[in-house]
Amino acid sequence: MEGISLNSFLFVGAILFVSGIVCMATKRNLIGILMGVELVLNGANVNLVAFSRYSSIGIDAKFIALFVIVLAAAEAAVALAIALSFYNNHQTIDVDQADELQG
Amino acid sequence: MTIPQILFYIFALVTCGGAIAVVVSQNVVRMAFWLIVSLGSLSGLFFMAHADFVAGAQLLIYVGGTLVLLVFGVMLTASGAQRQLKMSPADGFLAAGVGTVFLTIIMSTVISVDWDGVSKTLTGEVVSQKIPTGYNKGEEGNTIRRLGLGFLGIRADKDLGAPEDKKISTGYLLPFEIVSIHLLVVLIGASYLARAKRKVAPRTN
Numbered sequence: 128m129e130g131i132s133l134n135s136f137l138f139v140g141a142i143l144f145v146s147g148i149v150c151m152a153t154k155r156n157l158i159g160i161l162m163g164v165e166l167v168l169n170g171a172n173v174n175l176v177a178f179s180r181y182s183s184i185g186i187d188a189k190f191i192a193l194f195v196i197v198l199a200a201a202e203a204a205v206a207l208a209i210a211l212s213f214y215n216n217h218q219t220i221d222v223d224q225a226d227e228l229q230g
Numbered sequence: 231m232t233i234p235q236i237l238f239y240i241f242a243l244v245t246c247g248g249a250i251a252v253v254v255s256q257n258v259v260r261m262a263f264w265l266i267v268s269l270g271s272l273s274g275l276f277f278m279a280h281a282d283f284v285a286g287a288q289l290l291i292y293v294g295g296t297l298v299l300l301v302f303g304v305m306l307t308a309s310g311a312q313r314q315l316k317m318s319p320a321d322g323f324l325a326a327g328v329g330t331v332f333l334t335i336i337m338s339t340v341i342s343v344d345w346d347g348v349s350k351t352l353t354g355e356v357v358s359q360k361i362p363t364g365y366n367k368g369e370e371g372n373t374i375r376r377l378g379l380g381f382l383g384i385r386a387d388k389d390l391g392a393p394e395d396k397k398i399s400t401g402y403l404l405p406f407e408i409v410s411i412h413l414l415v416v417l418i419g420a421s422y423l424a425r426a427k428r429k430v431a432p433r434t435n
Contacts, residue, residue, distance in 0.1 A: 130235040131278070133345050139242050139275065141336040143268075146249035149329040153317050156258050158303050162265050165296065166249055169272055172284075180279045182345065186376055190402050192284050193377070196291050197409055201416040203296045207303045208423035220307045 136177030144170030157210045157220050161203060168199045238278050244271040253329075256316055258304050266297050283374045381406045 147166030248268025276285035383403030
């Protein structure tokens with residue numbers, strides 16, 4: 128384990144985070160945007176677990192990582208319910224069509 | 231190159247490749263598949279970091295729960311031509327450029343920070359006291375019992391054996407309860423939102 132540095136974990140986290148941001152910004156499918164959110168949350172989790180291992184934060188970071196996992200599951204459930212409701216009302220999943228609240 | 235290093239690089243490569251494939255692919259079903267690959271090998275990375283319970287929860291909750299939910303969402307919404315909503319090539323190039331710049335900023339920040347020094351400063355460790363830098367030898371694996379006790383409000387590493395006037399619980403009982411109530415409310419709300427709306431038949435006579 129000595130050969131793996133903290134920076135390698137942080138690089139993986141950074142790539143996951145940036146992929147999630149780009150996915151959220153470019154996808155037109157509502158489910159695709161949800162997948163981007165999952166990627167961002169996992170990028171944060173990689174950082175938490177890596178700091179739990181390599182710094183003196185210790186096990187607290189693992190608690191926070193578990194809370195992130197549970198809250199991500201809750202967020203996916205609600206967002207998917209909203210997506211299904213949107214699909215039932217509009218017969219499409221394209222977020223560009225969701226402009227009723229536009230001023 | 232040792233075996234842990236090789237395993238780490240395999241897991242890291244599959245994770246990053248899966249994440250990038252999620253962004254690049256246009257088909258929603260393929261995106262879901264690459265997300266499963268990416269998050270599954272991410273739990274392998276968590277095992278490499280000796281966070282065994284977090285890795286198991288990642289496999290059970292994310293890969294087993296959340297992604298199955300997402301796949302159901304794909305199946306219920308995507309039909310025919312809507313499975314592929316393409317973005318324009320100009321948007322794609324713009325997104326790739328912005329993403330690369332963002333990634334460069336984050337990575338240069340990570341490289342330029344001295345993490346051991348920051349860790350010492352933040353926790354106020356005494357310089358003469360020798361703290362292990364590099365990695366924590368004390369908690370190799372075996373985190374399940376300490377995590378479970380912490381969720382019950384007891385910290386095995388801080389509370390037990392502390393002096394009497396310092397016995398304030400530093401556990402996570404209250405956040406655990408809040409999260410459980412939150413999960414219950416969220417699931418009730420989700421099933422209310424996603425319910426099938428049937429038109430009430432007009433009553434005769």
